[in-house]
Amino acid sequence: MRPIPRVVFAGTHSGCGKTTLASGLMAALAARGLIVQPFKVGPDFIDPTHHSAICGRTSRNLDPFMMGEAGVRETFVRASAGADIAVVEGVMGLYDGLEGTDIASTAHVAKILDAPVLLVVDAGGASRSVHAMVRGYAGFDPAVRVAGTIFNRIGSPRHLAMIEETKSLPVYGGIPRRKDLAVGSRHLGLAMAAETGAMAGFGAVVEETCDLPGIIDLARSAPPLPAPVEPPTRPEAGVRIGIALDAAFxxxxxxxxxxxxxAGAEPVFFSPxxxxxxxVDALYFGGGYPELHAEALAASRCREDVRRAVDDGMPVYGECGGLAYLTERLATAEGDYPMAGVLPAATEMTGRIQGLGYVEARVVGTTPVLAPGSAFRGHEFHYSLLDCAPDARFVLDLLRGRGIDGGxxxxxxxxxxxxxxHAYFPEGFAETLVRAGEAYRRS
Incomplete structure (x- = not known):
C-alpha cells in the first residue's frame, strides 16, 4: 500500500470556477515547494496543459469509461510516484456522468480513489441559501466524501461572514470576484497553456484566500492505495514513430x-x-487546431513528404485534427487550403458542433494500423465535417458516437x-502500430 495525499476539486456545475481554482491550488502548493501531481477527470486535453505548465509534471486524464476503474487506479498511483500531493480537477458537476448515470463522473473517480472532495460553489447572488445546495451535494451519495467547500465569487468579507455563519461543512476558502484574471476560450474550450499563463496567476489568489494548511491536512487524510502494477518491460526501441507536436497538433x-x-517505439516529435x-517508420497525428494554422500547414513541404511516405507504404494514424490534415483540403472561414492529400475526402469547418461525446469503436476492416476485430473506447469533439469520395473505405463501426459518417x-x-x-489506447493498440512500423522499416 502506498500513502498518496490527494484531493478532488469538484464543482456544483460547469462554470462555477473549479478549473481556475484547481489550477490556482496547484500553483499555490507548488510555490510552497511541494511536488504536485495533477490530474483531470474526463477526456479533456486542454486543462491538463495548464496543470502541466504549473506543476512541471505531466497531468494525466482519469476517465473510468475509457480506462476502466482499474486503469484509473493504476494511472493515478503510477503517476503520483515521487509527488508530495495529488490534485484532481473534476469535470462538469460533481455527479454528472455518462447519460445521466454516475459512470465517468467526478464522484465516480473520487470513489475509485477513495479521495476527499472539495466542492467549489458559486456564491454570487446568494448567502445562506448556498448551504441548501452544499447539503444536497454532500448527502446525495453517501459513498462520496464531500469534506469541505470553497466558495467562489464572494462579493465582500461580510458576504463570506454571512455564509460561514450557518455552514454545514468546513469552509476552506472564499474567493473574491476577480475580473482581471481571465483565460480566453474558443470553439474547443480554453486557450492552451502555451498561449496564456493566466492560470498560474490564480495561485496568489488561492494563497491569500484559502486555508492551504487545512487543504494539505485534508489531502493527507486519504487512506493508502495499492501499489501500482509494474509497467511491462520495455523492449529495445527500434521503431521510430514520428509524432506531430506543435500548435496545430x-x-x-x-x-x-x-x-x-x-511497446518499443522511439518517439520523434516534429512540427508539420x-x-x-x-x-521515421510510422506517423501519429493527434488532434488540435489545424484550422487555425491551415495556411502554414498548406505552405509547408511536410504535407508533400507525408503523401509520398503513404504512397511508399508507411503506416500513418491520425485523430480528429490529424484526420483533417490527412484529407485533400481543409476549408475554413479564411479560405480553402490544400492538405496532405492522403485520404479521399475534403474537410470543412462549420459553425457548430458536429460530434461530441464518448465513442465505442470496433475494427471491421483490414489495416496494419488497427488490429482486425479489436475494439477500443475514446471520445470525439469536432466542429468539422468530411465530404468523402463515393468509394471511401471505412474500417471502424461505432457502437456509440457519430464518427465521420453517422456511425x-x-x-x-x-x-x-x-x-x-480520440482513442484511449487499450492493450495491444500501441503494439499494433509499432509492429506496422517495424514491418515498413524492413520492407
Whole structure:
C-alpha cells in the first residue's frame, strides 16, 4: 500500500470556477515547494496543459469509461510516484456522468480513489441559501466524501461572514470576484497553456484566500492505495514513430505516449508546419487546431513528404485534427487550403458542433494500423465535417458516437487511417502500430 495525499476539486456545475481554482491550488502548493501531481477527470486535453505548465509534471486524464476503474487506479498511483500531493480537477458537476448515470463522473473517480472532495460553489447572488445546495451535494451519495467547500465569487468579507455563519461543512476558502484574471476560450474550450499563463496567476489568489494548511491536512487524510502494477518491460526501441507536436497538433493522452514507448517505439516529435518529415517508420497525428494554422500547414513541404511516405507504404494514424490534415483540403472561414492529400475526402469547418461525446469503436476492416476485430473506447469533439469520395473505405463501426459518417469512422487508404475518435489506447493498440512500423522499416 502506498500513502498518496490527494484531493478532488469538484464543482456544483460547469462554470462555477473549479478549473481556475484547481489550477490556482496547484500553483499555490507548488510555490510552497511541494511536488504536485495533477490530474483531470474526463477526456479533456486542454486543462491538463495548464496543470502541466504549473506543476512541471505531466497531468494525466482519469476517465473510468475509457480506462476502466482499474486503469484509473493504476494511472493515478503510477503517476503520483515521487509527488508530495495529488490534485484532481473534476469535470462538469460533481455527479454528472455518462447519460445521466454516475459512470465517468467526478464522484465516480473520487470513489475509485477513495479521495476527499472539495466542492467549489458559486456564491454570487446568494448567502445562506448556498448551504441548501452544499447539503444536497454532500448527502446525495453517501459513498462520496464531500469534506469541505470553497466558495467562489464572494462579493465582500461580510458576504463570506454571512455564509460561514450557518455552514454545514468546513469552509476552506472564499474567493473574491476577480475580473482581471481571465483565460480566453474558443470553439474547443480554453486557450492552451502555451498561449496564456493566466492560470498560474490564480495561485496568489488561492494563497491569500484559502486555508492551504487545512487543504494539505485534508489531502493527507486519504487512506493508502495499492501499489501500482509494474509497467511491462520495455523492449529495445527500434521503431521510430514520428509524432506531430506543435500548435496545430497538441491533443495527446499521456498514457497513449507511454504505451507506445512500452511497446518499443522511439518517439520523434516534429512540427508539420515548420519541419520536413523526419526519418521515421510510422506517423501519429493527434488532434488540435489545424484550422487555425491551415495556411502554414498548406505552405509547408511536410504535407508533400507525408503523401509520398503513404504512397511508399508507411503506416500513418491520425485523430480528429490529424484526420483533417490527412484529407485533400481543409476549408475554413479564411479560405480553402490544400492538405496532405492522403485520404479521399475534403474537410470543412462549420459553425457548430458536429460530434461530441464518448465513442465505442470496433475494427471491421483490414489495416496494419488497427488490429482486425479489436475494439477500443475514446471520445470525439469536432466542429468539422468530411465530404468523402463515393468509394471511401471505412474500417471502424461505432457502437456509440457519430464518427465521420453517422456511425462509421476510420477512413483508410493503403496503410493510413484517419478517424474523428480520440482513442484511449487499450492493450495491444500501441503494439499494433509499432509492429506496422517495424514491418515498413524492413520492407
Amino acid at each position: 497538441c491533443f495527446y493522452y499521456a498514457d497513449n505516449l507511454d504505451r507506445l514507448a512500452w 508546419m515548420t519541419d520536413r518529415l523526419p526519418d 462509421r469512422d476510420g477512413l483508410a487508404v493503403q496503410n493510413a487511417v484517419g478517424q474523428y475518435t
